[in-house]
Amino acid sequence: MAIPPRAPPRQRVVFTRIGVRRGFVASIPLWIGMLPFGVVIGVLSAAKGLSFAETMLMTTIVFAGAAQLVALELWTDPAPILAATIATLVVNIRMAPMGAALAPWLDRLRGWKLWGTLATLVDHSFAMAVADQRAGGRDAGYLLGIGLGIWISWVATVALGHLGGGMLRVPPGHPLFFASIAAFLSILVPLWRGARVDGLPWLVAGLVALAAHRAALPVPLPLLLGSFAGAGLGAWIELRGRGMPGWK
Structure with missing residues (x-):
């Protein structure tokens, strides 16, 4: 009786400082694309009456541009907590299939490595991590490094927008607002097989x-x-x- 061949063993997933550093460096070109979107969020926060401290607290904890934009568009006094919560939940429901796609890495992480990676997961880091996986990458620190780099640039650009909100007068439809979309479209290219x-x-x-x-x-x-x-x-x-x- 023939013995069926064994399935090839999975590559062992690792999490290294080198991987985190590589991801951080890979995120730097995306900072330019984050600039206009972050500035817009900062300007809108100031226009809605949020203080600098409130804006920074929201930005550092939420760390989701689309969710922040939706919440700010709904923002009134008193704040519609339930409506804003439902809207942001709908916007961020896409994170569920993202986590499933990254399971080969995430399932092997524990503690701060897992929760830190999930807390900084965004569309850009997801796309770049999937491309790295398909290329044979097995260092899950790469995903966290990208997320940390984007998080730093996001907080900085939102702060810039809030502080300079009174001076910035960019008309609607200005090409500057397309920069963040162009940055996201560019990272989709490696995903096409x-x-x-x-x-x-x-x-x-x-x-x-x-x-x-x-x-x-x-x-x-x-x-x-x-x-x-x-x-x-x-x-x-x-x-x-x-x-x-x-x-x-």
Whole structure:
């Protein structure tokens, strides 16, 4: 009776200071893209009446640009705590599948390494970590290093925006506001593995979100609908085994 071959052993995941430093250095080019978005959050916080200390507390703890923007757009006096909580929950629900995708690293971390990594996980660090995983990377410190670098730049840019809010007068639609979007789009490139079908979930997510926005659906429904549409298509493609003829 033939003995089936053993599955190749998984590479052991490590967490090193070298990996953290490598991730931190890799995050530096993204700081320029974070600048306009962070400044806008700082300016909006000042316009909503938040003090510098309140803005910094929110920024350092929440560390989620989209969630902060949604909360600030809903901010009134008295603050709508329940509405803001639900809106930010909807915006950040995308973190659940991100954590699942990073399970090969996260499942092997414990204590401050795990919680520190989760606390600093953002879209940029997720995309770069997935690309590193696919390239054979096994140092989970890389993910934390990226998150720490982006966190530092985020806190600094929001502080700059709040302090200079009275002097900054950038009109709506200025190209400066596209910098953060361009930075995020650039880090999506390594995630594309060459098959045309890989881009379909991204395209569908964008089209659905744009259609919902054009239909004047309130924030954050366009983001939520686009995310679910793209994720649903991506899951369907994966379940089909990605063996669809004519797509590669």
